[in-house]
Amino acid sequence: MFRQTAIKTITMGLLVALLVVYAMRSGFYGRELVIEASALIILAVSLDIVAGYGGMISLCHGAIFGIGAYVFAVMTTTYGIDPWIALPASILGGAVFGWLVGAITSRTKGIFFIMATLAFGQMVHVFTFENRWLGGDDGLSGVTRLNLSAIGVDLDNSLNFALFSIALASISYVLAALVLRSGFGRTLVGIRSNELRMRALGLTVWKHKAAAFAFSGALAGLAGTIAAQQTMFVSPTMMNWMTSGEVLVMVILGGLGTLVGPAVGAVLVVFLEHQLSGFTRHWHLIMGLVLIAVVVLGNRGFYGQIEHWLTRRRKPPQDASAVEKSESSHA
Amino acid sequence: MLETTGLIKNFGQIKVTQNVSLKVEKGERRVILGPNGAGKTTLFNLLVGELRPSAGSIKLAGKDVTPLPVNVRGRLGLGRSYQKNNLFNELTLRENLTLAVATARGAAGWLRRDTLADGGIRETVEDVAAQVALTGLLDHPVNAVSYGARRQLEVGLALATRPLVLLMDEPTSGVGPEMIRAFHDLLKSLPRDLTVVIIEHDMDLALDVADQVTVLNHGEVVFDGTPSEARGSSLVNDIYLGTWAHA
Numbered sequence: 001m002f003r004q005t006a007i008k009t010i011t012m013g014l015l016v017a018l019l020v021v022y023a024m025r026s027g028f029y030g031r032e033l034v035i036e037a038s039a040l041i042i043l044a045v046s047l048d049i050v051a052g053y054g055g056m057i058s059l060c061h062g063a064i065f066g067i068g069a070y071v072f073a074v075m076t077t078t079y080g081i082d083p084w085i086a087l088p089a090s091i092l093g094g095a096v097f098g099w100l101v102g103a104i105t106s107r108t109k110g111i112f113f114i115m116a117t118l119a120f121g122q123m124v125h126v127f128t129f130e131n132r133w134l135g136g137d138d139g140l141s142g143v144t145r146l147n148l149s150a151i152g153v154d155l156d157n158s159l160n161f162a163l164f165s166i167a168l169a170s171i172s173y174v175l176a177a178l179v180l181r182s183g184f185g186r187t188l189v190g191i192r193s194n195e196l197r198m199r200a201l202g203l204t205v206w207k208h209k210a211a212a213f214a215f216s217g218a219l220a221g222l223a224g225t226i227a228a229q230q231t232m233f234v235s236p237t238m239m240n241w242m243t244s245g246e247v248l249v250m251v252i253l254g255g256l257g258t259l260v261g262p263a264v265g266a267v268l269v270v271f272l273e274h275q276l277s278g279f280t281r282h283w284h285l286i287m288g289l290v291l292i293a294v295v296v297l298g299n300r301g302f303y304g305q306i307e308h309w310l311t312r313r314r315k316p317p318q319d320a321s322a323v324e325k326s327e328s329s330h331a
Numbered sequence: 332m333l334e335t336t337g338l339i340k341n342f343g344q345i346k347v348t349q350n351v352s353l354k355v356e357k358g359e360r361r362v363i364l365g366p367n368g369a370g371k372t373t374l375f376n377l378l379v380g381e382l383r384p385s386a387g388s389i390k391l392a393g394k395d396v397t398p399l400p401v402n403v404r405g406r407l408g409l410g411r412s413y414q415k416n417n418l419f420n421e422l423t424l425r426e427n428l429t430l431a432v433a434t435a436r437g438a439a440g441w442l443r444r445d446t447l448a449d450g451g452i453r454e455t456v457e458d459v460a461a462q463v464a465l466t467g468l469l470d471h472p473v474n475a476v477s478y479g480a481r482r483q484l485e486v487g488l489a490l491a492t493r494p495l496v497l498l499m500d501e502p503t504s505g506v507g508p509e510m511i512r513a514f515h516d517l518l519k520s521l522p523r524d525l526t527v528v529i530i531e532h533d534m535d536l537a538l539d540v541a542d543q544v545t546v547l548n549h550g551e552v553v554f555d556g557t558p559s560e561a562r563g564s565s566l567v568n569d570i571y572l573g574t575w576a577h578a
Contacts, residue, residue, distance in 0.1 A: 001426055001447070183433055183441030183449075190430040193419040200379065200417075201434040201492055202405030208439070 001189045002053065002180035007307055008260045015041075015263055016170055023162040031162040032230070037270040038165035039226040042172040044250045044262035046219035049176055050102075051248070052257030053185065054212050055192030057114050060101055060121030062243025064217045066236070068094045068224025070128065073140045073234040078133075083146045083229075091221045097124075098217020102210035121241050129236040139235030143228045155229075165226050169263070172219050176259060179215060188212050249287070253294055255304025264303045332357040332526040333378070333496050338387035340370075340377055340550075347373045348384070349551040355496070355543075360518070361528045362537040364554075364561075365547035366570055371530045372414055374547065375500050378528075379411050380404045392495060406435075410494025412485045414501045414530070418473050424484055425469040428456040431491035455491070463487040463517060479510045486517065496526040503533055511536055538562060546570060 023034040043065050050056040071093040075086035105116040128134050145155045148164070155161045179185050190198050191205055199205050228234050237243075250269045255261025269287070276283035298305050333355040340348035347370050355361045363371050376382040378389060380401040388397045396404050419427045426447065432455045433439050433446040446452050460466045463483040468476050473484065486502050503511045511533055518540045521527060531537040538544065538558040546554035546567055554567055561567045 001422060179442060181445050183438045183444060183446040186426070186430065186433065186446050187439040189422070190419055193422055194417065197417050197419065197488070198430070198434065199400075199402045200381075200405055200411060201431050201488070202402050203434050203439055204402050211440070 004177050011260045019166050028158050031158040034162040035165045035230045037267045038169040039223045040266035041169040041263045042223035043247050044266040045176050046216040047247050047251050048262040049216045054188045059118040059244045061220050063121035063124040063239045064094045064220035065224040066239030067097050068221030069228035069234045072225040072228045073143045076144045077140050077142045090225045091218045094221020095214045095218035099210050099214035102213025106206035106209040125239040141233045143232045145229045255301030258304050261301045261303035334390040336388050339385045341385045347550050358524050360540050360542045362541035362544050363530045369547040370550035375498050408495030410489040410492045411498040412489040416481045416485050420473045423470050423472050428491050431488045435492035459487050459491045479506050499529045501530050
């Protein structure tokens with residue numbers, strides 16, 4: 001079950017500090033990378049809630065990310081609605097879609113669950129691609145950013161927007177950690193571990209899964225609003241199943257079911273992609289090899305493996321005498 | 332407390348449960364006996380809602396629960412331990428019991444409070460652990476404890492929901508004589524107002540704890556009586572010696 005250990009706190013703290021320092025010391029392009037990484041941290045954390053802690057590997061998180069971005073873009077560009085109203089509406093849009101996906105797919109498992117989420121994602125992608133009201137394949141441009149002038153912050157400034165994105169990513173992580181540490185989060189892990197037993201204990205499993213997907217969807221929607229504001233443009237490409245696949249790669253690279261790991265994975269992928277693409281056009285090949293290596297060597301991801309080593313070193317060996325003692329007490 | 336009327340379950344042409352009518356009173360210890368394949372576990376699956384009957388009805392505390400799903404029956408007070416361990420294997424024993432206690436208390440959806448840290452839930456978890464003699468193992472993962480401890484946890488999970496009726500499917504399956512004695516003590520120590528239905532192969536244990544014995548063979552009730560009647564019944568003995576054949 002989830003525990004906000006010192007290792008997790010230190011790693012997340014270092015990650016945030018690294019992003020802040022990088023944003024402050026680099027130019028426009030570096031800050032763009034930080035904003036992209038922050039949005040993807042939120043998306044990866046949102047996916048880890050359902051995939052890592054709920055055992056529901058979703059291939060529609062790209063679509064939920066896109067729904068958040070599109071709700072924000074349509075409200076601010078087509079209808080000229082204040083971004084501060086569009087923001088909660090986008091989060092709500094992600095939550096509602098997530099709840100629907102969770103509720104409808106809750107009885108499916110394994111590959112069938114993955115395929116069902118893929119179908120949901122592709123439906124949204126194709127609908128958006130073919131809908132002129134949503135800009136079709138051209139997308140929508142002219143998305144406005146949130147206005148923080150009341151507190152003297154200009155979000156059109158790239159550094160300010162990068163720091164704002166990092167703050168949102170940090171808040172999202174804390175929220176996710178709080179939920180996973182609550183009764184709700186504990187139950188979600190119980191469902192992942194043994195859904196049939198949870199049902200026998202009296203839990204209405206589908207409602208719990210749907211609620212978990214709704215929370216995850218809300219965070220994915222928030223990530224979408226950052227992406228929309230960053231480029232001030234949305235397109236159906238962001239809803240493609242490839243986006244879902246890339247986020248899943250980040251989660252697995254960092255460490256599925258560790259919460260911090262996916263955040264590490266998101267930053268690693270964004271910055272490795274940036275570095276590798278400077279050397280070769282075939283950077284996807286290198287990323288693929290890295291992913292294969294991670295999966296083959298331990299299956300825990302970068303952060304997951306480090307956490308495993310550290311906790312194993314600190315944990316005393318299994319107290320076999322306690323087991324024996326308990327058994328002999330029945331004699 | 333628990334009543335079935337004309338319960339039938341067919342899998343295609345195979346009749347697994349045939350017209351089973353039982354009436355288990357509040358606080359009663361009912362033991363279900365029968366050879367392998369007699370339909371005992373199927374009967375439990377019908378009682379808890381994991382299988383839907385082909386015909387017949389099930390009442391719990393006077394309420395018809397036949398159309399209700401497993402989770403609702405669980406909430407209404409039907410607790411079950413399984414013949415094969417059905418646990419949360421990668422979690423600790425404390426986490427296992429916490430899940431059961433929290434679900435029974437309606438705390439499974441808490442967003443602001445941690446069920447593992449809640450004082451009331453912890454207290455109940457520790458009480459249940461003491462009841463099934465697992466106190467010293469609470470913080471061990473399930474997959475690190477012995478088979479016997481897992482059998483105890485299996486019963487502990489069912490007890491942790493504070494059921495009205497506890498259904499125990501071969502709690503001593505696969506354990507040694509010492510553990511059988513421990514289960515005997517546990518069964519004797521359960522509150523008298525708790526209704527218990529047990530499927531058990533160990534005749535000595537079964538007949539010692541039972542108020543009433545029901546014997547199933549080929550899915551139908553072939554004997555219903557007290558333990559002393561069961562001991563004296565040539566039919567029951569024949570079924571256990573394998574010399575009785577269905578007419």
